[in-house]
Amino acid sequence: MSTSMIDSAVAVRAGEEVDLVKVGAYLRAQGLQLDGEPQIRQFPGGASNLTYQISYANRDLILRRPPFGHIAKSAHDVVREAQIMKLLRPVYPAVPEIYAICEDSEVMGAPFYVMERLVGVIPRQEFPPELGLDADRTRQLCLNVIDKLIELHQLDPQAAGLSSLGKGEGYVSRQVEGWSKRFRAARTDDVGDFESVMQWLHDKQPAKEVAIRLIHNDFRFDNVVLDPQDPLRVIGVLDWEMATLGDPMMDLGNSLAYWVQADDDAFMLGSRRQPTNAPGMLTRREVIEYYGRQTGWSVANFDFYEVYGLFRLMGIVQQIYQRYQQGNARNPIFATFGPFANYLGQRCERIMAGSAL
DSSP: OOGGGSOOOBOOOTTOOOOHHHHHHHHHHTTOOOOSOOEEEEOOOOSSSEEEEEEOSSOEEEEEEOOSSOOOTTTTOHHHHHHHHHHHTTTOTTSOOEEEEEOOTTTTSSOEEEEEOOOSBOOOSSOOGGGOOOHHHHHHHHHHHHHHHHHHHTSOTTTTTOTTSSOOTTHHHHHHHHHHHHHHHHOOTTSOOOHHHHHHHHHHOOSSOSOOEEEOSOOOGGGEEEOSSSTTSEEEEOOOTTOEEEOHHHHHHHHHHTOOOTTSOHHHHHTOOSSTTSTTOOOHHHHHHHHHHHHOOOOTTTHHHHHHHHHHHHHHHHHHHHHHHTTSOOOGGGGGHHHHHHHHHHHHHHHHHHOOO
8 A cells, every 4th residue: 555645744834833843742741652762754745734743753743722923712622632532532533532631721722632643544635556446346436425324323422421512403504693693794705695595594493312322523534544454444534623513414415516427517516515516426316315224213304414514514604704804814816715705605596496305
């Protein structure tokens, strides 16, 4: 198996350096055996928390910290993320082991945590050809990834000691209200108001949650790690920043908003960031039906959750686009986010028009 497929870090970006002396001293005080002089590199992806690889002679560690600069107190809460992972690992072994959680900002200027490094392949826009995935193996991998989401959703939060991680009941209505409020606040003049979508979500929301479970809220192929020796085996699930207690159907709806399949139109295909269009991949409808069979939960009214997932993504895209319009985000690709928000709203409207709800 080629090492080029293993997710790897690069040089640390200017202005985002870490004080390795202070961090190393802190980790040794927590009981970690660290040999030799450390080397540090940074993972380039992601627009949220910053992720570094610190390599000692005897082990590699992963460090996560919030972005530099002023951030809202509740945003980028790495301590909460690490605490969730620590609680979850005994009942969901795909979570990396947490070695240290530091809430003292004196050590490196911000809270941080350190966890094990999972050495594996993270599927991004395209599968590496070296994986040798034909249509049958791609389908099996797809099922294995979905099974990891189902496994998470089948956990009993109370029995696992996770019942304090969210408000639970009322999750659906809180999300519909919250994302409607955020979209209205971020809307720009060149994006439709989509009041009809928000009203439909308000009117069609189920009376209660299907269940209250721990949900990931960002479950995608590029947040799973595959065994490099057996790429059909999922050895890790990453990025628990937005995990909470909520409705598992909402979690699936969120995931499917990013699920671009082979027969989607050119605009949707142009937004693809994971290999869900590869030959052998399940379609969105097949994912929904498989999820329903495996969980025993009815997916007969899944239109609501699908529209919700698209609307939530539209809200995220629109918030970024507004920051770009205001000059607070400079990546030129963000100029396309206004048209993308309109597109997502129109997809919501098409599903609504054909829905029996």
